[in-house]
Amino acid sequence: MNAPLPIDAARLTLMLNELRLPTIGRLWPEFAQRADKESWQATRLLGALLEHELAERAKRRIERHRTESRLDPTKTLAAFDFSAVPMVSKAHVMALASGDSWLEKGANVLIFGPPGGGKSHLGSAIGHALIDAGYRVLFTRTSEIVQKLQAARQSLQLPAALAKLDRFDLIILDDLSYARKDQAETSVLFELIAERYERRSLLITANQPFSGWDNVFPDPGMTIAAIDRLVHHSTIFEMNVESYRRRTASDKQSARRRQSSSDNDNHRDIDNGATTMT
Known part of the structure; x- marks a missing residue:
């Protein structure tokens, strides 16, 4: 049996590029030198290179996936203050963040609460964690996706647009309460909910409880049908806390007051000292 012809480095690089193995192309000289020095078996060398290629x-x-998700990079679980929302179980959120069973069932997460309470942050944080776990996520303002789906309907492309969204394991519909039926025909929103029912998951944030959703859908029957599909397999968080922005503003104001009071005390101490020295 004839021995295989030697392959020079330049040709090997070309073949690795052709096979789209850039990490192996970058690392193989270093690994090959180490393998020669330490007398590696061929399987060990090949395995090490392939592991690095797969990891990269x-x-x-x-x-x-993070880029396509349109998630705010700052709104992660590490940055979320669970102490500010004691009614939200951190353990429950961390379980959701791992994905697995609830995404496989096409279950939903519904987050309610007043503006500024951290709903979008919590939803985005779950989204980031799911991307780390290998899932695909899309974050969108509800009013924005309604406009896009309505445009697709007008051009007779709605089924194709809904099918395109199927590639996402989770769609985060932020601020559902701001999608109004008098601004756009939001029946396309119901079609999105119905299309994903028990197949693909939704995470929805809303300022209003279900009783206020009549403002979103064209008729009460559609509202009931949408809620029924969303609630059937769902986790619901109610974040009835003071606005984070108001809390922050209040904390800053209190800090300024304390600083002002401290400055005044210091001035009085200085004045008293000056009087004593005189």
């Missing part, structure tokens, strides 16, 4: 490929995939 997974990293690039997560980066692509």
Whole structure:
């Protein structure tokens, strides 16, 4: 049996590029030198190179998915203050963040609460964690996706637009309460909910409870049908807390008052000292 012809480095690089193995193309000289020095078996060398290629490929995939998700990069679980929302179980949120069973069932997460209470942050944080776990997520203002789906309907492309959204394991519909039936024909929103029912998951944030959703859908029957589908397999969080923005503003104001009071005390101490020295 004839021995295989030697392959020079330049040709090997070309073949790795052709096979789209850039990490192996970058690392193989270093690994090959180490393998020669330490007398590795061929399987160990090949396995080490392939492990690095797969790890880099997974990293690039997560980066692509994070970019396409349109999530705010600052709204993560690490940055979320669970102490400000004691009614939300951190353990429950962390379980949701792992994905697995609830996404496979097409279950939903519904987050209610007043403006500024952290709903969008919590939803985005779950989304980031799911991307890290290998899932695909899309974050969108509800009014924005309604406009896009309405445009698709007008051009007779609604089924195709809904099918395109199927690639996302989770769609986060932020601020559902701001989608109004007098601004756009929001029946397309119901079609999105119905299309994903028990197949793909939704996470919805809303300022208003279900009783206020008649302002969103064209008729009461559609409102009831939408709520029924969303609630059937769902986790509901009610974040009835003071606005984070108001809390922050109040804390800053209190800090300024304390600083002002401290400054005044210092001035009085200085004045008293000056009087004594005189």
